[in-house]
Amino acid sequence: MNGFEKRAALIKSKIMKTTMELLKTWEIKKLRIADIAKAAGVSQVTIYNYFGSKEALISESFKDFVEESLLEFEEEMQQQKTLKERITYFIFKDKETYSTLDPALVKEIMFDDEAMYQYIQQQYDDRVMPLMVQMVEEGKASGEISQKVSMEAVLVMIQMYIKSSGEMLDSVAKHEDKNQFLDELFHIFFYGLCGREPEE
Numbered sequence: 467m468n469g470f471e472k473r474a475a476l477i478k479s480k481i482m483k484t485t486m487e488l489l490k491t492w493e494i495k496k497l498r499i500a501d502i503a504k505a506a507g508v509s510q511v512t513i514y515n516y517f518g519s520k521e522a523l524i525s526e527s528f529k530d531f532v533e534e535s536l537l538e539f540e541e542e543m544q545q546q547k548t549l550k551e552r553i554t555y556f557i558f559k560d561k562e563t564y565s566t567l568d569p570a571l572v573k574e575i576m577f578d579d580e581a582m583y584q585y586i587q588q589q590y591d592d593r594v595m596p597l598m599v600q601m602v603e604e605g606k607a608s609g610e611i612s613q614k615v616s617m618e619a620v621l622v623m624i625q626m627y628i629k630s631s632g633e634m635l636d637s638v639a640k641h642e643d644k645n646q647f648l649d650e651l652f653h654i655f656f657y658g659l660c661g662r663e664p665e666e
Contacts, residue, residue: 478516481506482527490566494524494574525582528575532586535559537592543597549605569639600623 467475484506488497499520503510517523542555552636570574577583602620605611611620641647 472623474516477508479511479530481513481516481523482530482549485523485527485565486531489524489527489571490568494571524577529583530587532589535563536589540593540597544599549601549608549610552601569636569644573636573639595621638649 477598481502483498485502488502488505492501497520499510502520502523503513506513513523517526538559539556542552575582576586595627597622599617602611602617606613606615606617636649638644638651
């Protein structure tokens with residue numbers, strides 16, 4: 467990558483990260499290219515030259531956000547940690563994402579855009595699922611996952627969680643205390659409806 471390409475990549479990255487920052491407090495429909503350009507310190511022409519439209523910019527910005535999250539996920543999976551530590555990390559990363567970005571916004575970008583949904587699903591199949599299989603295998607080998615529970619059962623549960631994310635985000639978005647409701651959903655994910663967190 468030559469000097470021009472490096473500068474272009476840095477400018478694009480800055481624009482995309484600025485866009486994601488603005489989406490924490492702006493509705494997609496109300497956010498304008500002019501607002502993004504001002505916040506990023508670039509011209510509107512620059513944004514149109516790189517992305518073509520606001521819709522394409524938002525799509526690319528979210529893909530960049532997803533890519534960073536996946537790289538962090540892959541790095542986390544290389545660490546020597548227990549199953550519970552890993553699952554706790556995943557859950558709180560989800561909570562961090564949904565607490566920072568409005569759940570309705572995440573749903574709009576991820577689930578109401580068919581191309582984005584396909585992109586997310588492809589990344590999940592190619593990069594997340596193999597690491598999930600590895601995590602379950604290690605959990606069974608260490609005794610953290612019961613031998614009574616098959617690989618298929620665990621993966622089905624994970625798939626159900628992923629596929630129901632749209633409905634879950636709808637529910638969270640409507641809830642008055644979003645953080646408390648997320649805590650409850652995560653507790654169910656860990657311990658089931660009748661489970662109890664073990665005492666220290």
